[in-house]
């Protein structure tokens with residue numbers, strides 16, 4: 001299957017990275033190398049490290065970056081610092097994360113990310129480790145409901161978890177189609193009529209849990225920020241509120257000098273900011289891009305510069 005994914009806010013990312021031709025850059029979510037290729041094309045003497053945990057993305061990125069000053073690395077960006085230092089990279093001049101799944105992963109029904117169609121219930125970006133089927137067939141109702149509520153903001157989390165537990169008592173849940181039907185059946189009929197895709201929130205939640213996305217992001221942020229040299233830019237595109245909140249709070253912490261409690265009349269901590277905000281409010285795709293690429297509608301780009 002051809003790897004297709006339109007890079008989101010490409011120009012904003014390229015400008016945001018303030019690329020120096022001789023610099024070292026990381027794209028921690030290379031996917032189909034949409035952003036990576038444009039970054040690598042602007043380098044002369046510098047190098048791009050294009051990382052992804054998905055073997056399909058690695059294959060596509062390797063082909064699209066051939067002949068350019070780029071090194072493709074299969075791995076999770078939560079380990080970016082170790083993976084790069086192993087290769088002798090002791091600093092970065094900029095890093096990009098374009099989070100979540102690619103259109104390719106969603107469209108390739110066999111990967112089991114989509115609630116449309118029927119395929120094995122997989123959802124693993126890395127194609128290794130426990131699958132979504134393992135998760136929904138093993139966790140108890142409380143744990144399932146927590147995942148659905150926290151990662152999917154699913155208002156019927158407890159009911160959906162209950163339906164999952166009842167259904168799997170008869171036979172293990174094996175496909176995306178089965179799961180989508182179980183989720184829909186947990187909704188009151190009025191909600192089901194109004195919401196065209198009642199399984200959307202649950203699928204997002206289970207995908208986040210299967211891939212440990214928020215823990216990976218939290219660890220990846222720290223490791224990558226450590227490697228950034230002064231003046232290095234960190235650009236991150238998020239697609240849902242939990243990711244965006246994590247990035248916003250971490251960026252704010254790095255950009256805040258004083259960490260004294262607000263009731264202290266004068267600063268006693270002597271804290272020094274480690275970064276400055278380049279985007280005070282997150283950037284969003286312009287109207288045209290939103291028209292042309294539905295996925296860009298929920299995208300938010302935040303940028304900081306290390307001091």
Ligand SMILES: C[S@@+](CC[C@H](N)C(=O)[O-])C[C@H]1O[C@@H](n2cnc3c(N)ncnc32)[C@H](O)[C@@H]1O
Nearest residue numbers: 007029031032033034035052053054076077098
């Ligand atoms: C939205 S796509 C990136 C698309 C890419 N920017 C492009 O223009 O083609 C996200 C990619 O990040 C990868 N990914 C998500 N989380 C990751 C992680 N923690 N470590 C490594 N890769 C990750 C996914 O496998 C997917 O290929």
